[in-house]
Structure formats: structure tokens, C-alpha cells
Amino acid sequence: MRMLPPASIHCVFADPPYNLQLQGQLRRPDESIVDGVDDDWDRFTDFAEYDHFTREWLTECRRLLRKDGTLWVIGTYHNIFRIGAILQDLGFWVLNDIVWRKSNPMPNFRGRRFTNAHETLIWAARGQDSRYRFNYQSMKTSNDDVQMRSDWFMPVCGGPERLRNQHGLKLHPTQKPEAMLHRVLLASTAPEDVVLDPFSGTGTTAVVAKRLRRHFIGIERHPAYVEAAWARLAKTRPLETDAMAVTPSRREAPRIAFGSLVESGALVAGTLLFDRQRRVSAVVGPDGSVSAGDLRGSIHKVGAELQNAPSCNGWTFWHFEREGKLVPIDVLRRP
Known part of the structure; x- marks a missing residue:
């Protein structure tokens, strides 16, 4: 991120590590994790280390965003409250918190907690004075001409969209559905805008951005995820220019x-x-x-x-x- 020029990004979508290890995440009897990530990327020694990491990448996001740009970040109860406090400390202006209510959540196997059936997205402008983009009329049109609410009901990534490795296991444990990114980018960006995903994973943000004719930058360090993202992008075709028209808002x-x-x-x-x-x-x-x-x-x-x-x-x-x-x-x- 430090290699990119300042004020060069219109929109950031971030799906950072969930900080599961510090939350005493429940495990099954075979020691496999119940509903999250179990890899070195998500192993922080204490909250201070996680907060330092979060502050660093959010600081870079704010440097890279244009004055009127916005940031989306998604997380669970493990990390979203810490992220929210830090982004406010850095000067971001929270516009909405979106509840992604999953239609098919993973059950709680041990019956010790409520089934964790949602995640939270924070949508924030770079600052309080930002004249940020919100394609209100497009969101209303896509919702049967009713105002789009801040609770989104959609399934987790599954079926043929879910990428799997050679053993038939999930390639990425928290792969997000393309439907979510479609809504995010349609709501807050315009064709030819530049979208950054600093935790690109298997490239969902990039794939949807390419389809919607947005420019994109994805950052990912896991070789298998990078390879999968390139394969998905190779199969993705941008929409025809004539199909890119969106319903203008009264403000426009x-x-x-x-x-x-x-x-x-x-x-x-x-x-x-x-x-x-x-x-x-x-x-x-x-x-x-x-x-x-x-x-x-x-x-x-x-x-x-x-x-x-x-x-x-x-x-x-x-x-x-x-x-x-x-x-x-x-x-x-x-x-």
C-alpha cells in the first residue's frame, strides 16, 4: 500500500483478519475451528498487536483515498468493534453499519452460544466533509423501488461460486459472495473508479469490479489465493458499455x-x-x-x-x- 500514490483510490473494500485466536474461539473435539480461520495470518499475540496492525492499514487507506472516497470494512464480533473505534480515531466518518444476515449460517456445534448468523459492514467516508458517492436511486430501483435498508439478507458463498482445492475443501475460509460486492460497488462507485482491496483473498472484489467496469487493485500474500484470483479474472468479462447505465439520483x-x-x-x-x-x-x-x-x-x-x-x-x-x-x-x- 505504501507504494501507491496518495488520493488515488475512490473506494476501499477490506475484509481483514478476524482476530479469532485472541477471542478464545470454540473448537470441535478434533481441534478444527468451528466458524473461522486457523492460519498464521490470523495469529496475533495480544489485542495491542492487532490494534497496531489495524491502525497501520487503516492509516494507509485514508492516505490513499481521494477526499470524497469511502471505505467498506467487514468483520464479526471478534474484530469489528475494535476496527470501528480505530477508524473513527483516524478521522473517518461512519455513514452506515450494515448487518449482513446470512440465510444459511454455520450452526453452533457445541450449543454454548447463539448461532452466529451475521457479520457487520462499516461504510465510512474519508472525512466528515466528504462529498461521497451514494447511488441512492440505483439501490432503490434494485430493491423493487423501496429504499434499501441497512440489513442485507443473502446467503454465504456456496455452490459453484465457492472455490475448492484439490481435496474438495474450501480454498478460502471466508470467501465473500459476489452478490455482496456487487451491491457495495454499485452503491458507492461509478464506472472507471479505482477500487482497492488490501486483503484480496481469492479476488472477489476484483472480479466484480472488472465486471462492473471499475478499475481495481488487489493485494494478497497467499500464493494459492493469488493464483485462484487470476483464474477467476481471466474468465470475467466486463459488461457491455450500454448495460452500464444506472438510475440517476435526483441530486444528479x-x-x-x-x-x-x-x-x-x-x-x-x-x-x-x-x-x-x-x-x-x-x-x-x-x-x-x-x-x-x-x-x-x-x-x-x-x-x-x-x-x-x-x-x-x-x-x-x-x-x-x-x-x-x-x-x-x-x-x-x-x-
Whole structure:
């Protein structure tokens, strides 16, 4: 990470070591670990060592992120609270904590605890003043036109997606489902953005980034995981450019003055405007103002006064008739 230039990354997705060894993780009678990782990568001698490691890689992430970039980090109760505190100490601004509720979690074999059926993702901006990207409308559209919530219900990685070694065993114990990375990148990045995964594993982030036409950087030290990632990337084809369009948010709507629509004839002076229920009406003036009785002003000001509200988005409040139906004037500023 120290070899990369500062402010060069739009988004980081990190799936760091879970710190299982320090949590007295329960084991089966045959000494195999119940629900985690049992390798040298996850062996820290104490919490101070784990915290130092965490602070180092998060510091580098913050250096690499652009001012308006965001970071996603996933973990379990073993490590996510320590990570959250450290990233706040470093100046990151937490936007959401997402609960990944697993539809098929691994059972608790010894019956000494609740079945651990979820993991937590923290989504954070580089700083409090970051103008971070959130493709709100795309998330809403993909969720049957309902706001996307912060609890995500999806299965753990399985079936043909789960990579296995020559013995038929899981190649990587915590391989994440591609569906999760698809949602993460679709929500917080744009085509041609650069995505970094500092714990790349078998390359799930890179595979999804390539498919969605994002640039990617993956860092991984395990040779078998690197080999598997290269094989997956070789099979991955980017989506066609025409398929990359996402639903724009209102925040991204072009800034067009209402008066310019009147000037161009897109909405003729004298046109009657109504609210959606036809409770109130106003007349469009030649200067782009609207009038309702004694009230005259912008579409926003008049709409607010008619509702006795502090503010009003006139683009969505006012409608005009088209072929016998009411249509919001907002459609007139779309390409």
C-alpha cells in the first residue's frame, strides 16, 4: 500500500483478519475451528498487536483515498468493534453499519452460544466533509423501488461460486459472495473508479469490479489465493458499455433554470400547473415565475407558501397536463 500514490483510490473494500485466536474461539473435539480461520495470518499475540496492525492499514487507506472516497470494512464480533473505534480515531466518518444476515449460517456445534448468523459492514467516508458517492436511486430501483435498508439478507458463498482445492475443501475460509460486492460497488462507485482491496483473498472484489467496469487493485500474500484470483479474472468479462447505465439520483439531475424551459418553449407561458392531487394550481409566467392568486415567485417559493411549508421542491411538486394525464415538470429537464 505504501507504494501507491496518495488520493488515488475512490473506494476501499477490506475484509481483514478476524482476530479469532485472541477471542478464545470454540473448537470441535478434533481441534478444527468451528466458524473461522486457523492460519498464521490470523495469529496475533495480544489485542495491542492487532490494534497496531489495524491502525497501520487503516492509516494507509485514508492516505490513499481521494477526499470524497469511502471505505467498506467487514468483520464479526471478534474484530469489528475494535476496527470501528480505530477508524473513527483516524478521522473517518461512519455513514452506515450494515448487518449482513446470512440465510444459511454455520450452526453452533457445541450449543454454548447463539448461532452466529451475521457479520457487520462499516461504510465510512474519508472525512466528515466528504462529498461521497451514494447511488441512492440505483439501490432503490434494485430493491423493487423501496429504499434499501441497512440489513442485507443473502446467503454465504456456496455452490459453484465457492472455490475448492484439490481435496474438495474450501480454498478460502471466508470467501465473500459476489452478490455482496456487487451491491457495495454499485452503491458507492461509478464506472472507471479505482477500487482497492488490501486483503484480496481469492479476488472477489476484483472480479466484480472488472465486471462492473471499475478499475481495481488487489493485494494478497497467499500464493494459492493469488493464483485462484487470476483464474477467476481471466474468465470475467466486463459488461457491455450500454448495460452500464444506472438510475440517476435526483441530486444528479441537471441544474436547469425553470425560466430556460419557458424560453425554449418546452413549457409555454400561460400553462396551468397543478399539484399531484389537483388541490392547487398556478399559471406559468413568461419570466419563469408562477402565480397563484396574489402569490407570485419561483416554482419552489410559491409551492412552499401554498403548503405553508418551509421549503418545496417545485420540480416534483408541480405537474402539467400531457395527453390527459398529470406529469411532473421534472421530466422536462431530463435529456
